[in-house]
Amino acid sequence: MVLQYAILGILTGYPLNGYYLKKIFDGSVNYFWTASLSQIYRELVALEKKGYVISSIQEQDDRPDKRIYTITEAGRRAFQEWLINFPEVLVTPKRDEFSLRIFFGSKLGKAELKKQFERFIEERENFTKTMSENKKMLTELARKKKSPTSTSAAKEELCMYLIAKRAQMTNQVLIQWAEECIEELDDSDLWKE
Amino acid sequence: MVLQYAILGILTGYPLNGYYLKKIFDGSVNYFWTASLSQIYRELVALEKKGYVISSIQEQDDRPDKRIYTITEAGRRAFQEWLINFPEVLVTPKRDEFSLRIFFGSKLGKAELKKQFERFIEERENFTKTMSENKKMLTELARKKKSPTSTSAAKEELCMYLIAKRAQMTNQVLIQWAEECIEELDDSDLWKE
């Protein structure tokens, strides 16, 4: 359900094929909602069945043909309705294997634990870089998209900024957390290795 | 897969029935890995098929009978092996409907957006309280559990502390983020309402 609305939300801006939709996903929505390509293809088919999108084939000579999905009026209405009905209970299942492993980490060696925290920090620092690259992609896309008025475009930018800020802030605090964990391990004399 | 190891990890400490296992889950692992009761029952059956746990019925007069699951030697080995083989690629799918809705929030009114951020802050503040209550439950449980040595018990406590700290820190930063979002909205003149 939620994934379908995420897809509809992206399609309100511009018609897209599944493959490229996934690219946009990876550069934006992906920070808070992940989806695989096969999932996206499946949901696009489901959305077309519902009449929320229509597809058309765009032939290409050098590359494989594209199936372009365009949102319908019914799709726009459905998306708008979903958005307005902000529910009290939201979907927030958590699946963080790293935390789980650290939670049970007492059976791991000190060196191993430290190594994992260091790797974690590295990943988070890479994430910071990836984010700024994605930002470029999104601003490029924003230019392609004709917004009805400049105010609504500015509103969209604000919302994206707020979400990007969240990603940045949590990323930052996680790096700090991991650094403190390493310190904590260094200060601890529970391991003899 | 991961859920099965999470369950095994808990069962290394003490034999439990599904219902109470879920309670412990909600008070600890739940911060980074959620699971429903029916999922836990299903995985316990799967674990027994694999020979990683064995169950026995504990009859009760006043309450329904309990099916107590005890981890086997094979189960302990499987868990230990899983833990040691810290993979490079970890499971971290994201499903955060709140962020998704805010991301597409430009079509929402300013008042509505502010309301949602305020609600978000409230929830986060409740979470802080819940955490400290859970902490009490966990320390009670820790007393029931006989750890082979005091050092390993202390190690376990350290790991739990590190994970609790993570939950606290991210929670804290999310409250700060939401407060800044409200400010940002207040400062903005993009809405006329």
Place this chain on the structure above:
DNA sequence: TTGCTCATGTAACACGTTACATGATTGT
């Protein structure tokens, strides 16, 4: 010549959610 990107999809399986069924006890 090996692997990546573009491009679409199917099929099988694994995992997660929701609803249903049952029923005693305890607290408000």
Place this chain on the structure above:
DNA sequence: ACAATCATGTAACGTGTTACATGAGCAA
């Protein structure tokens, strides 16, 4: 009287992952 807690489970459905199949163009 009503709701919550304790306690276990099944069944149907919805969602997510992984592997497979196909194939051209392009860069190292």
